[in-house]
Amino acid sequence: MQRYFVEDDQWTADAVILKGEQAHHIFRVMRMSPGDVIICINGQGKASYCRITQAEPDRIKCQVEEGLSSDTELPIHITVAQGDLKADKYEWIVQKSTEMGAGSITGFPADHSVVKWDVKKSEKKQARFQKIAQESAEQSERLKIPTIERKTSLEEVLKEAHPYDHKWILSERSARKDHHHAIDDALRQLQHSDRILLVFGPEGGFSTREHETAIDLGCTPVSLGARILRAETAPVATLALLVYQVELKR
Amino acid sequence: MQRYFVEDDQWTADAVILKGEQAHHIFRVMRMSPGDVIICINGQGKASYCRITQAEPDRIKCQVEEGLSSDTELPIHITVAQGDLKADKYEWIVQKSTEMGAGSITGFPADHSVVKWDVKKSEKKQARFQKIAQESAEQSERLKIPTIERKTSLEEVLKEAHPYDHKWILSERSARKDHHHAIDDALRQLQHSDRILLVFGPEGGFSTREHETAIDLGCTPVSLGARILRAETAPVATLALLVYQVELKR
Numbered sequence: 131m132q133r134y135f136v137e138d139d140q141w142t143a144d145a146v147i148l149k150g151e152q153a154h155h156i157f158r159v160m161r162m163s164p165g166d167v168i169i170c171i172n173g174q175g176k177a178s179y180c181r182i183t184q185a186e187p188d189r190i191k192c193q194v195e196e197g198l199s200s201d202t203e204l205p206i207h208i209t210v211a212q213g214d215l216k217a218d219k220y221e222w223i224v225q226k227s228t229e230m231g232a233g234s235i236t237g238f239p240a241d242h243s244v245v246k247w248d249v250k251k252s253e254k255k256q257a258r259f260q261k262i263a264q265e266s267a268e269q270s271e272r273l274k275i276p277t278i279e280r281k282t283s284l285e286e287v288l289k290e291a292h293p294y295d296h297k298w299i300l301s302e303r304s305a306r307k308d309h310h311h312a313i314d315d316a317l318r319q320l321q322h323s324d325r326i327l328l329v330f331g332p333e334g335g336f337s338t339r340e341h342e343t344a345i346d347l348g349c350t351p352v353s354l355g356a357r358i359l360r361a362e363t364a365p366v367a368t369l370a371l372l373v374y375q376v377e378l379k380r
Numbered sequence: 381m382q383r384y385f386v387e388d389d390q391w392t393a394d395a396v397i398l399k400g401e402q403a404h405h406i407f408r409v410m411r412m413s414p415g416d417v418i419i420c421i422n423g424q425g426k427a428s429y430c431r432i433t434q435a436e437p438d439r440i441k442c443q444v445e446e447g448l449s450s451d452t453e454l455p456i457h458i459t460v461a462q463g464d465l466k467a468d469k470y471e472w473i474v475q476k477s478t479e480m481g482a483g484s485i486t487g488f489p490a491d492h493s494v495v496k497w498d499v500k501k502s503e504k505k506q507a508r509f510q511k512i513a514q515e516s517a518e519q520s521e522r523l524k525i526p527t528i529e530r531k532t533s534l535e536e537v538l539k540e541a542h543p544y545d546h547k548w549i550l551s552e553r554s555a556r557k558d559h560h561h562a563i564d565d566a567l568r569q570l571q572h573s574d575r576i577l578l579v580f581g582p583e584g585g586f587s588t589r590e591h592e593t594a595i596d597l598g599c600t601p602v603s604l605g606a607r608i609l610r611a612e613t614a615p616v617a618t619l620a621l622l623v624y625q626v627e628l629k630r
Contacts, residue, residue, distance in 0.1 A: 230609075373605045
C-alpha cells in the first residue's frame, strides 16, 4: 500500500490533508479517488490507514482509520558518517542506508576526497539527499525518514559525537592486518536503544592522520573481512551486520 | 600492488608472460619497467610476487618470486542466483557480490522480470559480466574470479542444485510476516567448506508460484529484517551476513 510521510500540521484528531507533490502523486499518478486507502505517517513515526474522503489535484483529504501495528524501525539509532564521494555514489549510500534502517546520514570532506563540496550548492544538494531518503523510507516501508546532515571535517563529526554509545571507524588498514574479529566484539556490546556512529572513508580511504585522530577520539577500528571493499559497499555491509545483531539474531 | 589473473598456460616454473590487455595495462597505463613488481594469480588461486624482467607494449615477462601468504577467499562456496534485472543493476550485483566473496553468479529469467534476456546478445553480455567480475576480484584483492553462469529458469537453478549443502530464498513475504529469525537459524548451520545457493528475485519480487516451487525444491525462506529492500540491495546484505558467520565471528 502507498505510504506518505505527512507533516504534523496537516493532521487533526481524525483527518489528514495532503498537498503539493503528494496530492499530485495520489491524484494524477496513482489515480486514487474517495474510498481508496493509503498509509500516512506522522513526524513521530506513527502510521495509520487513511481513507480518502475528498480528492482534488492539489489537495487530498483523508479520514484517519486504525493505526498500523508493525514496527519497521530498528531498536538502535545509527548515524552513517561518510567522507565525500562522487555524487552518484553518495546518493546511492543515502538510498541504501535508508533501506537498511539508518537514523541519520552525515557527509564530511575527508583528506582523500576527490570531490570538493560546493558551498553555494550546499542547500540544494542537501535537499536532494533528503528527498532520496524520504522516497527510500517510503519504499522500504519505514516509519521514519533519516535526517541528512553535513559537518565540516572528520573532527567535527567525532567531537559532536559524545551522545553516541559506540563509534566505529571502518578501516582498510584493519582488513589488511587480519583484525577481523574486532567487529564481532563491537557488535556484541550493542544494547537496546544505543546510539552508534559509523565512520566511512572516501574512495581513497582515510589518511593516516584521520585514522589516528578517529582512534584518539574514541573510535574502534573494525573491518568487514579480508577483501578490500569499494567505498560505497562498506556502509550497506556494516548496516547488514547491525540489523542482524539487533533484529535477526535469536 | 597491482594484481593480474594470469591463465595457466602463461606460467612456467619460474616465469610468467602477460599479453594483450594486461601487457598494455602494465606498459602503457601503469608505465612499469624491468625491476618493478606485480602480483600474478594463477587459475588455482595461488598468488605470487613477480618481478618484471622484459617489458614490451604487448608482452611482459616476469620472474616469479615468493608466494603471498594472505588468503582472501572465504572458506565456503557461495552461488548468487539472481532473477533478471535491468542491466545496470545486474552489473552492480556482479561487482558487489565479487567484492563480498561470492564464488559464482547465475542469472535466470524470473516471472516478474521486466527485462527480457536477448539470446543473440547472450555471449557478449556474459563476457561483459565476466570482465566486471575479474576487475572486481583484482580490486578487492581476491585470489579467484567468480564464474558467471546462466540458467533458463528458477527450476533449472534449483534442480541442478543438488551439490549444495544449503539453499536459501530471500523472500519479501518472510520480511512482512515477521519471520526474521529464520536467517539466524540457517546461518548457524553453516560448516567449513559448505556450498550454499542464494536465490534473489527481480524488482517485483518472486511470484507465488516461484516461491512455492523454491520451497518444494528444498529452499529455506529467509528475510533480512522488517524493511523491504530493493532487489539490488539484498545480495550485498546477505553476503555480509555470510562473511560475518564464517570469517568475522569469534
